Amino acid sequence: MEEVLENIFNGILDGDREMVKRNVQQALDASISPGVILTESMIAAMTEVGHRFEAGEYYVPEMLIAARAMKEGLAILKPYLKESDVKAPGRVAAGTVRGDLHDIGKNLVCMMLEGAGFEIVDLGTDVSPDKFVDAIQNRGANLIAMSALLTTTMPNMQVTIDAIKTAGLRDKVKIMIGGAPVTDNYARQIGADGYAPDASRAVALAKTLVA
Numbered sequence: 626m627e628e629v630l631e632n633i634f635n636g637i638l639d640g641d642r643e644m645v646k647r648n649v650q651q652a653l654d655a656s657i658s659p660g661v662i663l664t665e666s667m668i669a670a671m672t673e674v675g676h677r678f679e680a681g682e683y684y685v686p687e688m689l690i691a692a693r694a695m696k697e698g699l700a701i702l703k704p705y706l707k708e709s710d711v712k713a714p715g716r717v718a719a720g721t722v723r724g725d726l727h728d729i730g731k732n733l734v735c736m737m738l739e740g741a742g743f744e745i746v747d748l749g750t751d752v753s754p755d756k757f758v759d760a761i762q763n764r765g766a767n768l769i770a771m772s773a774l775l776t777t778t779m780p781n782m783q784v785t786i787d788a789i790k791t792a793g794l795r796d797k798v799k800i801m802i803g804g805a806p807v808t809d810n811y812a813r814q815i816g817a818d819g820y821a822p823d824a825s826r827a828v829a830l831a832k833t834l835v836a
């Protein structure tokens with residue numbers, strides 16, 4: 626791997642934002658294609674972060690600072706990605722369900738999806754079923770990502786899916802869910818298309834859902 630790409634890769638693993646920003650700019654100045662920068666250094670690094678997390682070598686704080694460094698690097702890369710043709714595999718409307726204000730996990734999932742090339746419509750927290758419906762109807766979302774951290778707000782995932790069905794939009798979207806109290810079983814029970822336990826596996830799931 627070229628040194629500048631290696632620096633981006635290591636910068637993300639270390640959560641070193643300045644190193645990432647500087648080297649992304651240097652890579653662009655050296656006319657390395659944005660797609661190569663994205664896939665070979667940045668997404669590769671986030672994949673490695675995911676592996677280290679699954680192996681118990683990284684914890685949430687490491688994952689968060691890595692994701693933040695990734696996000697700052699992405700901000701520099703983003704305008705160039707639009708010019709070149711790294712195609713977005715899908716448009717994801719993501720939100721924490723009604724009554725729930727936890728957004729750290731949802732934000733991580735958004736960052737990782739964005740890193741993987743998805744377009745993100747971030748609906749924020751305390752998102753009503755109507756807002757999810759609106760994102761499908763008017764904002765072109767073909768994938769819904771719902772997060773819940775409270776056992777008391779989990780049922781609002783079911784309420785949201787019912788609202789999507791009532792609006793006649795269920796066959797227009799794939800729906801994935803996650804959050805600490807959520808399980809694969811629960812996803813099946815409420816008629817979601819999938820569940821992932823963490824942000825790196827959320828990306829893998831999203832890719833299979835839109836494939």
Ligand code: B12
Pocket residue numbers: 685724725726727728729730731733734769770771772773774775776777801802803804805806820821822823824825827
């Ligand atoms: C931080 C935190 C808060 C912060 C939230 C800040 C913020 N901006 O998010 C604050 C202080 C606001 C808060 C408030 C409350 N909290 Co709180 N909070 C937490 C805490 C400590 C960490 C959550 C977190 O960020 N984890 C780190 C992230 C990275 O992990 P994650 O969210 O699970 O996300 C990962 C996966 O789940 C997955 N994922 C997440 N979303 C999605 C979505 C999709 C589509 C997919 C595929 C995957 C996915 O990927 C993520 C990355 O790997 C948890 C304890 C815990 N360990 O979970 C309690 C916890 C969730 N809170 C709890 C409670 C009770 C509350 C309050 C009710 C407390 C109170 N009495 O006021 C309020 C509720 C406020 C509300 N209406 O939402 C309880 C919930 C109990 C329960 N079973 O319902 C917990 C479990 C603490 C506990 N042990 O009692 N909380």
